[in-house]
Amino acid sequence: MKSIPRLIKRFVGVMLLSSVLLLILNVSLFVLYTREQMPNAHPWKMAEKVAKGLRRDASGYRLPDTLAGQLRQSNVWAVFLDNETMEVVWQTDNLPETVPMSYSASDIAGLTRRYIDGYPTFTGESEDGLAVLGYPKDSFWKHMWPSWDYRLISQLPKTGLSVLAVNAALIFLIYVIANSRLLKAVKPIAAGIQALPAREAVHIREAGLLSELAISINKTSDILQTQSRQLRKKEYARTNWIAGVSHDIRTPLSMVMGYAGQLKEDAGLSPAGRKKADVIVRQSQRMRDLINDLNLASKLEYNMQPLHRRNENLVAIVRQAAADFINMDIEARYPLEWNTSEDLTMCPVKADRDLLKRAVSNLIQNCMNHNQKGCTIFVCVAAESRTCTVSVEDDGIGVSDEQITRLSHSSHYMVCDENQGEQRHGLGLLIVRQIAAVHGGSVVMEKSPRGGFSVKLILPMRE
Amino acid sequence: MDFGYLKNKRLLLVDDEQEILNMVISILNEEGFFNLASAKNVREALALADSFRPELAILDVMLPDGDGFSLMEQLRQKAEYPVLFLTARGEDEDKFKGFGLGADDYIVKPFLPKELIFRIMAILRRSYKGENxxxxxxxxxxxxxxxxxxxxxxxxxxxxxxxxxxxxxxxxxxxxxxxxxxxxxxxxxxxxxxxxxxxxxxxxxxxxxxxxxxxxxxxxxxxxxxxxxxxxxx
Missing domain, CATH: 1.10.10.10 (Winged helix-like DNA-binding domain superfamily/Winged helix DNA-binding domain)
Structure with a gap:
């Protein structure tokens, strides 16, 4: 099935796209969230600024007003420890009482890494001493053990990429396992659905992920099979019915035709009486042809006409049909002109000889039927590179463009499923069409340049 | 050219419809065939064959007590002579079967008297050509x-x-x-x-x-x- 690889591609695409989108989403969410926070190293930098900003004058240390304002605003207290005395030599007004006023070296290390009485403390050093800033309780969480193996840092890009690759592989593995199960379940279903329009009987194992679908497809197949069996049965019944009727009509009709044929030749009968007998003969012949046509058309329509396709020479078949016609046309009201090139003696086709002869006879008969006053019939076989064309034309009354359109497009009553007024009658051309179709050929109807009607029967040449 | 000698041949007609038999006999009589015998089923036909010794048999395919194809085979076991089928079965398959079994011709009903005579004469000419x-x-x-x-x-x-x-x-x-x-x-x-x-x-x-x-x-x-x-x- 062609759509399976396409499905896999689509799945992989969706997976990759969703991974990338997730990454972008997370990064941007993180950025958005942290923008609202104070920057990471801010208190340290502030402490640095305060240490650098403190000026010593005669009355002691002084902090510039802007810095002092900033500290006040953030509700931060600050002290300055002198390098020599290790005591507080400057402090802000809001210094809590719990903050000690002198420090040992270990105190300094402690407050750098931890808190004083719950206040997160940050240090900034200057030449003379150390500025210590105390931020409000619970405003910062200090994490002061950042130390890594040197190799870890130096190999970070490589490690990161490997981890990413392992992640991707894992996701892909999960995907493959999950999807291959799905595909395994989908495959028979897809095959089943594809087999349905081909009218094959389908039975899928009704288990697994998509068992409900399988059950539905099996049911559909059963319904289709039953329907086509019933349809076939109906077609058989119809064809048999037509065959039966035509058989039963033949015996009484042969009596009508036989006696009328005798009367027609009866010297004891008046010329007028013989003429009447002749009409009966001709009409019963028409009836016989109609019965034969109806029978053949219904069999061809429902594929019940046995085909005996052999290697044949189309020229010989058409020649026989033409000769038979001339042999039958006793009064010579319909002269037949054989227009096939003398060089063309062989036109190989794989065909049912009798059916093809029937088609050509029908075309010749058709010229006769539509030109009661007589006409010349032109028969020609031509060979192109891959096709053979039999054309039967006449110089009779001809047809209008509308008639040709109607002949070519409206369906015959025998094969029409609608009750419309546009149905065609006359089985002759329908049979020609059907015979062309079973031989993989086609029929073209047009006005003849000779003034009458022209039909071309185009058949594929045998390889 | 005189074909008169062919019209003296003995023709056996077998059909289950009396009306058809009457008509075929009338057509043949009109053309000068008078050596005729008719049967309505296989049994009668086989009985007639011994006494009448036909030189051409015209058989229907569907008979009340059998079919024309097997009748042809049984008739030919007694003597070899041409057989023409005259039947309402118009299917190609039946025709092929008839010819395959050695029938000389196969006419589907309905037929024109002229056609029947032409085909009978053609068979007779073919089968008894040595005589003329x-x-x-x-x-x-x-x-x-x-x-x-x-x-x-x-x-x-x-x-x-x-x-x-x-x-x-x-x-x-x-x-x-x-x-x-x-x-x-x-x-x-x-x-x-x-x-x-x-x-x-x-x-x-x-x-x-x-x-x-x-x-x-x-x-x-x-x-x-x-x-x-x-x-x-x-």
Whole structure:
């Protein structure tokens, strides 16, 4: 099935796209969230600024007003420890009482890494001493053990990429396992659905992920099979019915035709009486042809006409049909002109000889039927590179463009499923069409340049 | 040409419909066939065959106590003679079956009296040709028995191919026989590529049978289609 690889591609695409989108989403969410926070190293930098900003004058240390304002605003207290005395030599007004006023070296290390009485403390050093800033309780969480193996840092890009690759592989593995199960379940279903329009009987194992679908497809197949069996049965019944009727009509009709044929030749009968007998003969012949046509058309329509396709020479078949016609046309009201090139003696086709002869006879008969006053019939076989064309034309009354359109497009009553007024009658051309179709050929109807009607029967040449 | 001797042949008719039997008998009588016997089923037909000794049987396919195909086989076990089927079964399959079993012809009802007579005469001519080997033409006679043409009292022998071609033409006298059928008659099946040989043979036949071979009146060409033998009898 062609759509399976396409499905896999689509799945992989969706997976990759969703991974990338997730990454972008997370990064941007993180950025958005942290923008609202104070920057990471801010208190340290502030402490640095305060240490650098403190000026010593005669009355002691002084902090510039802007810095002092900033500290006040953030509700931060600050002290300055002198390098020599290790005591507080400057402090802000809001210094809590719990903050000690002198420090040992270990105190300094402690407050750098931890808190004083719950206040997160940050240090900034200057030449003379150390500025210590105390931020409000619970405003910062200090994490002061950042130390890594040197190799870890130096190999970070490589490690990161490997981890990413392992992640991707894992996701892909999960995907493959999950999807291959799905595909395994989908495959028979897809095959089943594809087999349905081909009218094959389908039975899928009704288990697994998509068992409900399988059950539905099996049911559909059963319904289709039953329907086509019933349809076939109906077609058989119809064809048999037509065959039966035509058989039963033949015996009484042969009596009508036989006696009328005798009367027609009866010297004891008046010329007028013989003429009447002749009409009966001709009409019963028409009836016989109609019965034969109806029978053949219904069999061809429902594929019940046995085909005996052999290697044949189309020229010989058409020649026989033409000769038979001339042999039958006793009064010579319909002269037949054989227009096939003398060089063309062989036109190989794989065909049912009798059916093809029937088609050509029908075309010749058709010229006769539509030109009661007589006409010349032109028969020609031509060979192109891959096709053979039999054309039967006449110089009779001809047809209008509308008639040709109607002949070519409206369906015959025998094969029409609608009750419309546009149905065609006359089985002759329908049979020609059907015979062309079973031989993989086609029929073209047009006005003849000779003034009458022209039909071309185009058949594929045998390889 | 006189076919009278053929009309004395004994014809056996088998059909379950009395009306059809009556009609066929009337058609045959009108044409001069009077040696007729009819049966309505297999049993009667087999009984008649022994006493009547038919020389041609005209059989229906569907009979009340059997079918015409097996009747033909049973009749032929007693004696060998031509069989013509006259039946309402128009299916090609039935025709093929009939011919396959050795029927000489197969006519589907309904039929014209002329058609029936033509086919019966054709079978009889084919089957009992030895009895009248002389065919009259405009300027000569063909003696099929001796494979000779007799022109102005002189006997000119026919070659084997010429004989085959003339036989095929004579069997369908007055009718067009296509080039392909003639080639098949002379050279067997799939006779492709013999058109020029056929033309040569036709030319030689004309030299034998025609008074003026360049203006043939007995063996005439139908352009592109084939040839027609015009016999002097009509």
């Amino acid at each position: 080997p002389l065919v009259k033409l405009a300027g000569s006679e063909i003696d099929f028995g001796r494979a000779e043409v007799i022109r102005q009292g002189e006997a000119i022998p026919l070659t084997a191919k010429e004989y085959d071609i003339l036989t095929a033409l004579y069997r369908n006298a007055e009718r067009i026989v296509t080039i392909d059928s003639l080639c098949e008659a002379a050279w067997g099946e799939n006779p492709f590529g013999y058109e020029n040989s056929l033309m040569a043979h036709i030319r030689r036949i004309r030299e034998k049978i025609e008074v003026n071979p360049s203006k043939p009146v007995s063996l005439v060409t139908v352009k592109g289609l084939g040839y027609r033998l015009i016999t002097g009898g009509r």
